[in-house]
Amino acid sequence: MPAGQNAALTPTIASAIPVQRNAPAGFVHSSHGHVLLCTTFDGYKFNAPAFTQDSVQQINRDFQDGAIAVKSGRPSAWKIKDSNGKYVLPDDPKLKPIYEDIAQHDKTLLTHLAEPDLAWEPLDVKKDPLAQYYLENPQWHMLNKAGCALEEGDPGSP
Numbered sequence: 001m002p003a004g005q006n007a008a009l010t011p012t013i014a015s016a017i018p019v020q021r022n023a024p025a026g027f028v029h030s031s032h033g034h035v036l037l038c039t040t041f042d043g044y045k046f047n048a049p050a051f052t053q054d055s056v057q058q059i060n061r062d063f064q065d066g067a068i069a070v071k072s073g074r075p076s077a078w079k080i081k082d083s084n085g086k087y088v089l090p091d092d093p094k095l096k097p098i099y100e101d102i103a104q105h106d107k108t109l110l111t112h113l114a115e116p117d118l119a120w121e122p123l124d125v126k127k128d129p130l131a132q133y134y135l136e137n138p139q140w141h142m143l144n145k146a147g148c149a150l151e152e153g154d155p156g157s158p
Helices: 010-030 051-064 096-104 131-136
Strands: 037-039 067-072 108-111
Touching: 010 037, 037 051, 051 067, 051 096, 067 096, 096 108
Parallel strands: 037 067, 067 108
Antiparallel strands: none
16 A cells, blocks of 8 residues: 555545545536535545646546636645655645646635644643643644654754
8 A cells, every 4th residue: 555545544535536526516517606616636646656647637627627726735634655655745746737737727726734833832821822722632733743743854844
């Protein structure tokens, strides 16, 4: 299995993608312009040899079907790793042709690239009252969490 894929999750996701693509497209078409579609690409196929080409083709089909934008989250939040075992970051060269294709179609890219700095820092409610959120929701506090630490040489590392 390619690095970064979850064996228990991948078959479920793969079988759900056609349904997730077709159902909204039908709804959009039946809305007579009242509903618009924002598409995406399957980041879980990142390590497939044709990932970039397949992603561009899928996005272009969705543009032809009326999609007005592409939503891309943080590949690192998807827990996708490249063939070298490093988390995929939004500036990975394999993603550039996808971004360029979106721009060539004069479409919008919606993305969520980062968490607030506080998600990666020691928590002290006296210094920052927002720290309470991470104390109450530790699943979103990344400091010292296994698999989430920046390594020397990674973008954003000290």
